[in-house]
Amino acid sequence: MLSYIAQRLAQTLLVMTLVGIFVFLLLHFSAGDPAAIIAGDYATPQQIVAIRQRLGLDDPLLVQFWRWAARVLSGDLGVSIFSNTPVSRLILQRLEPTLSLALLTMLFAVGIAVSLGVIAAWRVGSLVDRALMGFSVLGFSMPAFVVGYGLIYIFAIELRWLPVQGYKPLADGVGPWLLHLILPTVTLGLAYIALIARMTRASMLEVLEEDYIRTAKAKGVTTKTMLMKHALKNAGVPIITVIGIGVALLIGGVVITETVFNIPGIGRLVVDAISKRDYPIIQGVILLFSGIYVLVNLLVDLSYSLIDPRIRY
Amino acid sequence: MSVITAHTAPATLSPAPRSLGARFRRFARRNPTMLLGGAILIFFVAIAIFAPLLAGDPMLKAPTRRLLPPSAQFWFGTDHLGQDVFARTVYGARVSLIVGLSVATISISAGLLIGLMAGYYRWIETPVMRLMDGLMAIPAILLAIALVALNQGSIGIVIAAIAIPELPRVVRLVRSIVLSVRELPFVEAVIACGARTPRILLLHIMPSTIAPLIVQATYICASAILVEASLSFLGAGVPPETPSWGNMIASSRLYLARAPWTIFCPAIALALVVLAVNLLGDGLRDKLDPRISRRM
Numbered sequence: 001m002l003s004y005i006a007q008r009l010a011q012t013l014l015v016m017t018l019v020g021i022f023v024f025l026l027l028h029f030s031a032g033d034p035a036a037i038i039a040g041d042y043a044t045p046q047q048i049v050a051i052r053q054r055l056g057l058d059d060p061l062l063v064q065f066w067r068w069a070a071r072v073l074s075g076d077l078g079v080s081i082f083s084n085t086p087v088s089r090l091i092l093q094r095l096e097p098t099l100s101l102a103l104l105t106m107l108f109a110v111g112i113a114v115s116l117g118v119i120a121a122w123r124v125g126s127l128v129d130r131a132l133m134g135f136s137v138l139g140f141s142m143p144a145f146v147v148g149y150g151l152i153y154i155f156a157i158e159l160r161w162l163p164v165q166g167y168k169p170l171a172d173g174v175g176p177w178l179l180h181l182i183l184p185t186v187t188l189g190l191a192y193i194a195l196i197a198r199m200t201r202a203s204m205l206e207v208l209e210e211d212y213i214r215t216a217k218a219k220g221v222t223t224k225t226m227l228m229k230h231a232l233k234n235a236g237v238p239i240i241t242v243i244g245i246g247v248a249l250l251i252g253g254v255v256i257t258e259t260v261f262n263i264p265g266i267g268r269l270v271v272d273a274i275s276k277r278d279y280p281i282i283q284g285v286i287l288l289f290s291g292i293y294v295l296v297n298l299l300v301d302l303s304y305s306l307i308d309p310r311i312r313y
Numbered sequence: 314m315s316v317i318t319a320h321t322a323p324a325t326l327s328p329a330p331r332s333l334g335a336r337f338r339r340f341a342r343r344n345p346t347m348l349l350g351g352a353i354l355i356f357f358v359a360i361a362i363f364a365p366l367l368a369g370d371p372m373l374k375a376p377t378r379r380l381l382p383p384s385a386q387f388w389f390g391t392d393h394l395g396q397d398v399f400a401r402t403v404y405g406a407r408v409s410l411i412v413g414l415s416v417a418t419i420s421i422s423a424g425l426l427i428g429l430m431a432g433y434y435r436w437i438e439t440p441v442m443r444l445m446d447g448l449m450a451i452p453a454i455l456l457a458i459a460l461v462a463l464n465q466g467s468i469g470i471v472i473a474a475i476a477i478p479e480l481p482r483v484v485r486l487v488r489s490i491v492l493s494v495r496e497l498p499f500v501e502a503v504i505a506c507g508a509r510t511p512r513i514l515l516l517h518i519m520p521s522t523i524a525p526l527i528v529q530a531t532y533i534c535a536s537a538i539l540v541e542a543s544l545s546f547l548g549a550g551v552p553p554e555t556p557s558w559g560n561m562i563a564s565s566r567l568y569l570a571r572a573p574w575t576i577f578c579p580a581i582a583l584a585l586v587v588l589a590v591n592l593l594g595d596g597l598r599d600k601l602d603p604r605i606s607r608r609m
Binding site for chain 1: 443444446447448450451452453454455456458459460461462463535539542543546547548549562566569570573576577580583584587588591592595
């Protein structure tokens, strides 16, 4: 077990190093001079030369990478070109909305998706099952901004039940916070629900055909115990895996959902940085989000033996 | 995925009917989703090809006719610049379909090449696969945003930026097939006959990858259309004046309450096309890869 953990940690470290190299090289292998990109469209040649010297862009690539990596490892993600503020501070300022949205969505989506998947597998071929399969194809086909504007139009503009846009911090009270997060959570969660529900159904279908399920039914276990204890627990590993992989979907979705609902989170930070070509921000957020994604999947891998005692390393 | 026999229907029990019409009816009865997806897709491809015949000028701005609701003259109304939403929606099909097809073609062919090599030559396998792991760890939309933001946004850059994050999945798929096929006796026989490596790879191993790759290509196409629209929506896609569905939604978002047609017309078109490609993919998967059909 310990050697497995060590092996997975080493793998994770390698992947993160590669991500770092990619992110670093992106700036250097893009069309044009990195100094000119950083200086922006209206910079004078002198300004570009100054930036080139300040950032040490004339040094060998390896030296530059080493310097950059050392800085990133100490938590310094660089300074925003536009606002001249450290990127790490900008990210911290915007952490709460993004974290609220992402965690609430995960909670809501996993709960709904797993129950839907279990019911669909239990009553395979039924109306519920077919409705779920239809919904999941739809969930994969609707971009988050289409869902978002649809929901805003129906529930905020026509029915006036919920606020149109914006975010209220938790400090202002749980009620307003939750009220502003309902539509964004549904928007962000739809594709995630589709993904997890499909996997739950598939995994459950396989387990429900096992002999021990027939045995459980024969000895008179209630349906609920049979489904939740005997089947779902054994179907857990693929479900947890897809919950982890789906975090990539959430990260992409956060950027879009925050734009649709005008939520001042990390996603908005990136989108605002695109038009200003504020590259250090884009770089920092990619590193952060990739790091979270890799970490979540590491935890998922390590959790397998907790969920399923048959898995030993 | 082990117990499958119960679900795979006996596909070749009844003899194929003779006439073309009868064969089509039988195909439609067995593959309703594929037919529906194919029909919607053909409709949009036709619209994209014949756009100049169907719609007026998508770029024409006329301040006198701003935010008009749908009417006989403007089927989908007009937007805040007085542009014809119907014309822009019709022309938007071109951008989406070109991006979807190009990304699928590029990522499948590049992934096939890399995957074949990585599966066959042990010494490239590890570095290539670790590289793919690294690429996979970066969320696709963010990677594409960075690539587009660094280069001047053009349709070519957008296609490359969407195709690169799709690469690892294709490489992994191809590699796993190569790994299982290369151990089969017929490959051993070909090697024993003295065939050279390129011949083995192209003539004897590659055919096994084609069916799963066709299925994968449709899913990549669907996801590329979604990502292109998302990138355009976020301002990191094709140039803003280009009539693409993502651009239309982005530029109209302040008028959601006053002129919902400016957003929902391109949005419905976008969702329909992606749905069609996904349905086609599901149908193809059931046909070409019966091992996993019915389950996912």
